[in-house]
Amino acid sequence: MSILGRAALLLALAAAVYVVYAALRSRRPGGRAWEASAERAVYAVCAFTTLAVVTMWVALATDAFELRNVAEYTSSTLGWQFKLTALWGSQAGSLLLWAWILTVFSAIVVRTNRDRNRLLMPVVMAVLMGIAIFFLLLLSFVTSPFETLAQVPAEGRGLNPLLQNPYMQIHPPMLYLGFVGLSVPFAFAIAALVTRKVDTAWIASVRRWTIFSWLFLGIGILLGAKWAYETLGWGGYWAWDPVENAAFMPWLVATAFLHSVMVQERRGMLKVWNMVLVILTFTLCLFGTFLTRSGVISSVHAFGESTLGPFFLAFIAVILIASVALLVSRLPLLRSQHTLESYISREAIFLFNNLLLVGLAFAVFWGTVFPIISEALRGERITVGQGYFNQVALPIGIALLVLTGVGPLIAWRKSSPAQLRRRFVGPIVVAAVAAVPLLVLTDLRNSPAAAATIIAGVFVTACITGEFWRGMKVRHALGGVSWPGSLTSMVARNRRRYGGYVVHLGIVLLFIGFAGSKGFVTESDIAVAQGERATVAGYTFVNEGSDRTSDDHSSIVSVTMGVYRGGERIGTMTPGVETFAADGTRSSDIAIDTSPRRDIYLFLTRLEDNGLARVSVYVNPLVAWIWVAGVLMFAGGLLAAWPARALPGYQDATTRSEGAAPA
Incomplete structure (x- = not known):
């Protein structure tokens, strides 16, 4: 298997190098044959990388402990589903997954553009395969997933218990789909600069790629948050960990891009x-x-010590310097066709939105790298805590939330005072009415930001709901269309617009979940012997007994807690701790009781021999809406990216201008 896997990677590397040569050669006159050859070679790269992945999966599934990656990340007692997902549990395996997804996406790009974007495609292929070459070089010569051991162990170490979780089976691949998918818009942008075709054709070609990549990256982030919430036992889901930030920053900038391209498409600005x-x-x-x-940061998500850092820094530097130099050389071609006519216009709102998103991304970047910079310059690592990130993100987040509602209601170019009154009086009144019970029922001195976030969320919901209502009224007024039919027809005819609105509603729920769980949380540590009770946030917890079990694999201790409110029993919760025999690793079995209004979250910190249970209790209001928001955002993203039915006689803009490629 080692020989087969290594050979597959070397063949993929050779084919990728050939693609770059053939694709660039095809840009000369009469180079169509070279371009066709490059396209076939892209498929070959995909096939060889797929063979390497399949070989690795077979090795993991069959306990081929002669491979280091198999011996260190699986065991014969590990379930088959975790053996397969152990592929991305190791550093080399995760890079193999990165390269595989990239080559699959490259093959899809070639296939879907066989009759369009003929001027762009040679450069697109060269860029994508150039990226693939970097990863294939690492996999072939620096950190091979097919490295063998001098002595074959009788048993593997097994997968880290923290990773033996359904969310960790899905979370990393979703992030990789987002990360790798965003290489496609980059390749098209570079191709547009190289070929000087900097109109909107390249944007139209990558719109769905960007939406899907942004969507997968966002869902991957939420799945990681869900994993942290249910596994790590600290009652939260986001700690501004460096690796969390690493996924969050490109998501923020991609969000800005998805909004600003609409300005370029509509007004020819922001090129x-x-x-x-x-x-x-x-x-x-x-x-x-x-x-x-x-290995430069410490994180529960990181792969630990590594020698790959210099390679990645060098590659990032090459990409950045080459891209910026190319962009600067094409600045005369990127002049805007129009100027900003008014600060009260949709393009101005999108610009403010972009500045806030990029500003937040920079603040997160600075907080993430500052400890590294301080250690390099002063020899002392200065830690940046959650306080910095929360202080920066909170006002920017609320401003972004408000703009989410304001943007769709403001006209392009310029809005008159009368238009503003018609559009915003209703949402402002709704938000003011909703603020009354919030002001009465909560202590705003302790959580003013949370209350402001919820009020802003109500305002945005009213704005978006109003957009749906106005569109339905127009469709219904045409006659012969029911109200449900009006909604269906309206959305079907403009999926991108209304899919975006659904995503915005998901963002609102996300913010409301953040506000409730951060602003109104109650936490307490209790110690109760069997038969004793303790009360937290109006809930009474009764220790109804403990349990201890063990086998050759692990030992488990747990405590049964009866939960009461107002004298009425509302549930039974059983938090526990599992200790694995192999290395003494502990994994918490968190007990969570979920409702739309709140989560009750129990974490067993210690169970004494006399039955005394020490339990951390968190009552997290509205946290369930964070996960509902993820579902809504996913549905809205799919709706926005779903292809519309082509109109008769329609041709792609690039095809129209260049003509279809020869068969």
């Missing part, structure tokens, strides 16, 4: 800015990959 955003987004994806594999 340079959009190129900068694409380059920055992909660079941050590489930077995030560097953080987790360089």
Whole structure:
């Protein structure tokens, strides 16, 4: 298996090098044959990388402990589903997954563009395969997933218990789909600069790629938050960990790009800015990959000590310098066709939105790298705590939330005072009415930001709901269309717009979940012997007994807690701790009781021999809406990216201008 896997990677590397040569050669006159050859070679790269991945999966599934990656990340007693996901439990395996997804996406790009973007595709292939060459070089000569051991162990170490979780089976691949998918817009942007075709054609070609990549990256972040919430036992889901930030930063900049491209499409503005955003987004994806594999940061998500850091830094520097130099050389071609006519216009709102998103990304970047910089310059690592990130992110987040509602209601170019009154009086009144019970029922001195976030969320919901209502009224007024039919027809005819609105509603729920769980949380540590009770936030917890079990694999201790409110029993919760025999690793079995209004979260910190249970109790209001928001954002993203039915006689803009490629 080692020989087969290594050979597959070397063949993939050779084919990728050939793609770059053939693709660039095809840009000369009469080079169509070279381009066709490069396209076939892309498929070959995909096939060889797929063979390497399949070989690695077979090795993991069959306990081929002669391979270091198999011996260190699986065992014969590990379930088959975790054996397969152990592929991305190791550093080399995760890089193999990165390269595989990239080559699959490259093959899809070639296939879907066989009749369009003929001027762009040679450079697109060269860029994508250039990125693939970097990863294939690492896999072939620096950190091979097919490295063998001098002595074959009788048993493997097994997978880290923290990773033996359903969310960790899905979370890393989703992040990789986002990271790798964002290389496609980058490749098209570079191709547009190289070929001087900097109109909106390249944007139209990558819109769905960007939406899907942004969507997968966002869902991957939420799945990671869900894993942390249910596994790590600290009652939270986001700690501004460096690796969390590494995924969050490109997501923020990609969000800015998705909004600003609408300004370029509609008004011919922000052309340079959009190129900068694409380059920055992909660079941050590489930077995030560097953080987790360089060993320069300490994180529960990182791969520990590594020698890959210098390779990634060099590659990032090459990408950044080459991209910026190319962009500067094409600045005369990127002049805006129009100027900003009014600060009260949709393009101005999108610009403010972009500045806030990029500003937040920079603040997160600075807080993430500052400890590294301080250690390099002063020999002392200065830790940046959650307080810094919360202080910066809170006002920017609320401002972004408000703009989410304001943007769709403001006209392009310029809005009159009368238009503003018609659009915003209703949402402002709704938000003011909603603020009354919030002011009465909560102590705003302890959580003013949370209350402001919820009020802003109500305002945005009213704005978006109003947009749906106005559209339905227009459709219904045409006659012969029911109200549900009006909604369906309206959304079907403009999926991108209304899919975006659904995503915005998901963002609102996300913020409301953040506000409730951060602003109104109650936490307490209790110690109760069997039969005793303790009360936290109006809930009474009764220790109804403990249990201890063990086998050759692990030992488990747990305590049964009866939960009461107002004298009525509302549930039974059983937090516990599992200790694994192999290395003494402890894994917490968190007990969570979820409702739309709150989560009750129990974490067993210690169970004494006399039955005294020490338990951390968290009552987290509204946290369930964070996960509902993820579902809504996923649905809205799919709706926005779903292809619309082509109209008769329609042709792609690039195809129209260049003609279809020869068969």
